Structure formats: structure tokens, C-alpha cells
Amino acid sequence: MAERCFADEWARIDAWLDAVRAVAAEGAALSAELLANQRLIRGNGETLARGLDKFPCVMAVAERPRGRRGAAFWVHRLLEAGLKDDPGGTLAEALRMADFFLDETRVA
Numbered sequence: 500m501a502e503r504c505f506a507d508e509w510a511r512i513d514a515w516l517d518a519v520r521a522v523a524a525e526g527a528a529l530s531a532e533l534l535a536n537q538r539l540i541r542g543n544g545e546t547l548a549r550g551l552d553k554f555p556c557v558m559a560v561a562e563r564p565r566g567r568r569g570a571a572f573w574v575h576r577l578l579e580a581g582l583k584d585d586p587g588g589t590l591a592e593a594l595r596m597a598d599f600f601l602d603e604t605r606v607a
Contacts, residue, residue, distance in 0.1 A: 580593035
């Protein structure tokens with residue numbers, strides 16, 4: 500069991516670093532914000548579990564604004580919302596806002 504948890508943790512870390520490397524050419528600001536997302540994974544018990552639930556949500560949305568002006572802003576905003584240790588309300592609202600503003604089908 501512990502070996503599986505260790506393997507899962509390293510797989511998550513590798514995927515996170517791959518995402519950072521993929522955006523490195525686009526600029527330091529977005530890369531730095533993706534690196535900062537690791538701050539969501541902290542503590543133990545329920546705090547850790549919530550962070551592990553939030554991390555993939557923030558990282559998935561972080562892929563959407565790539566190449567767009569303001570991408571680092573959205574990643575930072577989602578991270579800050581995720582760091583608020585509420586039961587998901589702040590992050591859920593930020594995700595809805597990001598979905599709205601990053602919707603490529605929306606007419607400006």
C-alpha cells in the first residue's frame with residue numbers, strides 16, 4: 500500500500516513538472532504560477548486530502564489559458580482560491596469565473 504502511495508505521489512509530481520516545462524517557453528510568469536500550485540498540497544489528514552482534490556482542478560484549468568495574455572493571472576487567482584481552506588466554495592466560484600472568461604466559444 501505504501502509503495503502504491505509513493506508511486507502515485509511521484510506520478511503526480513512528474514506530471515506537475517512536465518506541465519511547468521511545457522509552458523516554460525511561454526514565459527516565466529506562467530511557469531512560476533504553475534510551480535506555486537504545489538502550495539495546495541500541504542498538511543496531513545483532511546487538509547492534505549482537500550489539497551489533493553483541489554490540485555488537479557487548478558492544474559486542468561491552468562492548461563486552458565496557455566498562450567493567452569493573462570494566463571498567469573488566472574492560474575494565480577485559482578491558486579489563491581484553492582488555498583482558502585473553505586469547503587470548496589471559493590475555488591468553485593473561481594473555477595466558474597475562469598470557465599466563463601476562458602470559454603473560447605463565447606463571443607466577446
